[in-house]
Structure formats: C-alpha cells, structure tokens
Amino acid sequence: MRSKNIFQKRRGQFLTDGVRNKPHAFSISENERLLKNDINTSIYSDPTNFFEVVGGNNQEWKQILKKIGQNHVERFVPQVGKAMRDLEYVIKHVNRLNCPITLNPQDSSFLDVATWSYFQKRLSISTIEKRLRYARFMENHAVSVDFRNPNYANFRRHMDYREEIEKASPNALVHEWKTMRMFLEAYGISIWPYKPPIAPKNKKRNLPFPDVVRQFFFYDYSDDPYEKALYQYLFYHSFLIGWRVPSEICEMTVNDVIIDNKGRGSVTITETKKRRSQRTIVPEKFILSSQSHKSLKNWIDHWRPKVENQYSGDSLYLQPSGKPFAVRHLGHKLSKHGKKIWPYFRPYDMRHWCAVARLIETKIKTGGYDVFMVKYWLGHEEQDTTDNYIHFAEQYYNQYPKSWIHDALRSHNFVRGQHQGKTRVWSNKATLLSFSPRSEYGPAEI
Secondary structure: OOOOOHHHHHHHHHOOOOOOOOOOOOOHHHHHHHHHHHHHHOOOOOOOOHHHOOOOOOHHHHHHHHHHHHHHHHHHOOOOOOOOOHHHHHHHHOOHHHOOOOOOOOOOOHHHHHHHHHHHOOOOHHHHHHHHHHHHHHHHOOOOOOOOOOOHHHHHHHHHHHHHOOOOOHHHHHHHHHHHHHHHHHHOOOOOOOOOOOOOOOOOOOOOOHHHHHHHOOOOOOOOHHHHHHHHHHHHHHHHHOOOOOHHHHHOEHHHEEEOOOOOEEEEEEEHHHOOEEEEEOOOHHHHOOOOOOOHHHHHHHHHHHOOOOOOOOEOOEOOOOOEOOHHHHHHHHHHHHHHHOOOOOOOHHHHHHHHHHHHHHHHHHOOOOHHHHHHHHOOOOHHHHHHHHHHHHHHHHHOOOOHHHHHOOOEEEEOOEEEEEEOOOOOOOOOOOOOOOOOOOOOOO
C-alpha cells in the first residue's frame, strides 16, 4: 500500500456538508493545518489512507466511515486528558450492526482492519495497535508482505527470511503470525498452515537489590531540576507501586489520586491490558502523601505545576514540555535512564521487583507469603501468576533477609520539598503496618 497525499486528494470532500456549511471553532485554514499535522503523526497514516477506509463491497459501511471522516475535524478541539486516537474516535461513531462480515483486501486500509478486529474479534485497542505496528514493519521489510494481495508463498518467504537470515526471536515471529492471522480473519481467508517456532518460557528474574534500587530514587538524570525530579519520581512510584510499565503510567491522571486532609486515600489504576478495567489500591503514606518522601502528593503539589500548560490535560506525569507521555516514548526513556544505574535494567523489572519485595514484606509480617494480598495489589487475573514469584522471593530473601522496601527507602534528612544526602539505616521491621481486607474485587472499598 503506497501512502498518498490524503490532504490534497480529500480536502474538498473533507470540508463538505457537516463542516463547510456550518460555523466551527476553527477557520478552514486552521482545519487544514491541523489535519495535515495529524495525518503526518497518526499511527495509521503510513501506509494506510485514513479517509479512504472502505469495508469491502459493503456500501453502508463505506458511507458511514466517509461521514466520520468528514466530521473528524471535531476531534482537533483540545482534549482534556490524553489525545483521542483515530481508532478510538472511529469505534465511537460506528455501530456494530454496520460492520461487514468480511473486508475486501483490495480496497481496505489498516484502519478498516483495526475497526473490524475491534467489533468482530473483540480485540482490545492496545492489542490492535501493537499488531498494526508489526504490520507496518512487515510491509516495509526488505522481504515485504503484501497485505492487499495476501498469499501464503509471499508470507512464508518473509517469515523464513526473518527466522533464518535475521535470526528473529520466536516471540517476534509469533507476533508477526498473530498479525497476519488478524488480517486473514478480516478478509475471510482460511488460516494458513504456518506454525511459528515455540517461544521458550522466560522464567528469568534478575532483580536489583534494595541498595541498588535506592540509587534510582536519587540519581542525577539531568541538569534540569524538573527533568531530574521527573525520573526520580517515576522510578520511585514504579518500583513501589508495581504498575504495568509504561502503559499504566501513561493512563494515570491527577483525578486517579485521592488524598484527604489527613494524608489518607487511594490510587485508581487503569489496566490497558485488561480492556481498560480499573483497580484500586490503598498505598502506604510514603507512596501517597508523605512530605519527606517522593510521594504522589509531593509530585502533584510541588513538581507537576512547574511545567503544566494548555497541552497537559489532567495527565499525572508530564514531559518537560508540559505534554503527556506517549507509551513507547516513556518506555524508551525509562530504559535509557535505568541502564545508567543497573546495566541489566528493563522497565518491566520494576513490576517484578515490587512483586518480590511485597511478598518478602508479608513474609516478615506474617511468617508466610500472603499471595492474595500481592495478587490484588498487582492486579493479577490468576493466582498462579502471583505464585510464580514465590520461588524468587524465597531465593532473594535468603540472600538479603531484610525488608526490601524499607532498605530501598533509607531515610534522608530533608528540607520540605528537597531531599538531602545524609542517610541512616532503618530497622528490619516490615513496612506494611496492616493489610487491606481481602475480597474478590481487591482492596476494601474506600
């Protein structure tokens, strides 16, 4: 699929009916400028044609998406919170009843396939976006895959080249196969007999010890005071909360953090991996509201306002420019800065570390590993997922038989809002003073 100058080709049609004949907040020239910019930055702009989305021979589907394209200018009004993505916009304006059973590969765009997969296969938006990234890679590869004329021989050449010449990992090949399956199902083509290599189960858990984790919280990541504080706070919150990095961080808003005048409260986390379901945790005060730690309250009250501007919305963490983070950009930044301190660092290690550290806390507190408490804290669907951490918690605790969280938090002398360098060692008591009541929904209601 070759990219075309969508703006020039469709400009007249875009400004007809619902836009040209009605007053709008933007002038026509402003609409044109914003449209050009959005097409250039959209994840669907290359190699697809966003305003030429066609659902095979289904004319009703074609007309519906055409109408959406004509009125799509409304989404350029500055949004409160995260920017609305193209796919999210389309699925809000398309009725499932109008979605065709299959698409025609000859005239269907990637956005067509994305919308079809959302309605017909019920895939999550994050899963669809990941597969579209793989599709763009496959289409632009030296041995490319032709998504307009899909055939098994072409696909096998690509996959064999990736496996034999480029030595692609089994996981990468599995993702490319899942991507191809998504397109085949959308086109109503029988699934091909390709079998990807079996990906080995990754049971490796290399984790930094508490004295190393402490360095993440005080490292000078930048000469700019805000940027330095930004990554110190991000690492502090991520190691201690253990959310899924970086997707759940990017979903956080200031409204997700509730703190009363006594420093008590809760944090609501949006789980993009689970169709944007939400879970509530009740953090300790050194995470939530302590004035002497890098707490959420200190971040919201002291640091975030320094860069907040008209582009910020209500996102909790802001780049130095004041704009919210994109998921992939934040992941890259965390990986880059984390390796400065611990060369084996990967962003998801912070979630693994939190699981092990909190299991160790329950061991110190109760004499045994409280799997249920950690399961609900991390938002695991299955208890087996949490059980897998017990083996590592036991081994790491044997090497370092202390409170991991307390040792990572080693107290600092401080001036309000500023941390100083002098430290003292905490006692080895457990950090968790008490546990939230258990229920099938996680922590007790606030």
